[in-house]
Amino acid sequence: MEAEKKIKKISYLESLSSRTVFDENCIIQVSFALIADKWTLLILTTLMQGTKRNSDLQKQVIGISPKMLSQTLKTLLKYGMISRKVYPEVPPRVEYSLTEFGKSLVEPLSSFYNWSVDWEDRLRTIYKKTKGKK
């Protein structure tokens, strides 16, 4: 690891370990409030594969309702995490992709993805037991 990166990593850890409260002044609470939900994270993860149409996402993200899909895309647009391009065609075509801001989430999202794969068996067992209900 380059020295700069190493220093950055250490400073992150220090800033986390010295934090006494996690309130609205703590950026982690703010960011979790914005994006920590299933559909938001799933859509972002799916868009890591590249540009997708609304109908692509509807097919890929199994279980999401059309309403939740539109709603979540709208929110992510507002956040500036995704961009929307309309093609003047018949029938109309709309494509969504990650902005630079959205792409910055690739690292944490990949990290979560890798973690899920590593602990797949265990997670599935828990999921079956609880049927997804907490």
Add this chain to the structure above:
Amino acid sequence: MEAEKKIKKISYLESLSSRTVFDENCIIQVSFALIADKWTLLILTTLMQGTKRNSDLQKQVIGISPKMLSQTLKTLLKYGMISRKVYPEVPPRVEYSLTEFGKSLVEPLSSFYNWSVDWEDRLRTIYKKTKGKK
């Protein structure tokens, strides 16, 4: 990066990029269903600082209600992500800490934490605009 790690990282990326659907058979949907919510992630992040009592968490995780705190801790116990130790004292003392499974979340959670710090200004602007409501 060691060769093994590099290979693993590539295989993760391939498994993500070749995935056609994200349903219940996709482990990322399962894991998000289990832990992708604000309080769960915040408590886990706080416990990365080390062992905490119920009252410590109540003081640190600003905004969480006693009910949500107990409930979330109970769920994380069921998941095996945290452990609970009761000290037979007066008044009673209960301590929570991350299990090995819980500690495996340190990497993804740190990654999210770092991302939040990197994009702090932007995230705060969005949060103010939307007042946290999507």
Add this chain to the structure above:
DNA sequence: TTCATTTACTACCTAAAAGTAAGTTATGCA
């Protein structure tokens, strides 16, 4: 203007999440 299709929105309803407040349990010691 009419058309077919994708996309997006609205209204209404149900279910789940989360807050509040009160009460209960666990604990060791006096």
Add this chain to the structure above:
DNA sequence: TGCATAACTTACTTTTAGGTAGTAAATGAA
């Protein structure tokens, strides 16, 4: 047994998430 306190639970209410179904906008060609 009574006491004092942290931890936890339960009942009730409010708020938010989410589903369904129907409707409307956008589009270029016929």
